[in-house]
Amino acid sequence: MTQLGLFADPRGGPAGLRYTGDFIEAAVEQALIGRIAALPLQRFQFGAFEGNRRVASFGYRYDYSLQMLTEAEPIPDWVLPVARQVEAWAGLASGSVRQVLCTEYEAGVGIGWHRDKPQFDKILGLSLGSACKFRFRRRNGDRWERHTLEAAPRSLYMMDGEARSRWEHSIPPVESRRYSITFRTMNSE
Incomplete structure (x- = not known):
């Protein structure tokens, strides 16, 4: 199990980025992919x-359009056991995950540079189906510091601290279909 922690050296990765491989079993992954594909x-x-x-x-x-959070459908029962497992891994209280985003990326699809909205606090992502390059960057004077995390299928990452607040992230176009489940806690500010 590889876990990235609080790095003093940004070449090792953004401070506050954690990662673990094989977070779930292959059978659970396939069941989750089936559930997402049916949404x-x-x-x-x-x-x-x-x-x-x-x-x-x-x-x-x-x-x-409204530039604000709005309520969505409740988190489905089939996601809750994984959300509780994610919370335990992250050292969060049960029920901390308040927002879930299920995403399908077809081959050739990625996501541009961004930071998640400030209403969210900790961001945790479960990678399903295929690997992806999870890229990070932040401006340092007139240059960019960069880091790439190879997110394997069934792996979990967490962005907290500087990884969440000071670094942007993106995913270049994936080579084959990928799914993800993003778990977010809410910012209390």
Whole structure:
């Protein structure tokens, strides 16, 4: 098991980035992929723009037209056991995960540079189906510091601290279909 912790040296990865491989078993992964594929996934809406990835939000969703969080369908019962397992791994109290985003990336689809909305606190992601390069960058004077995490199928990452607040992240176009489940806690501010 590989775990990235609080790094003093940014070449080792952003401070606050944690990662573990084989977080779930292959049979659980296949069951989760089946559940996500059966959802009424919709193209990601970014204001007037439409992304190529397909998503379903639970608990809350960010409405780019209103520029605010809105309530979404409750987190499905089939996600809750995995959410509790994620919370335990992250050292969070049960019920801390308040937002879940299920995403399907077809081959050739990625996600551009961004930070998750400030209403969310800790971000945890479960990678399903295929590997991806999870890229990080932050400006340091006139240059960019960069880090790439190879996120294997069935792996889990957590962004907290600087990895969450000071680094942007992106996923370049994936080589084959990938699914993910993002678990978010809420910011109390």
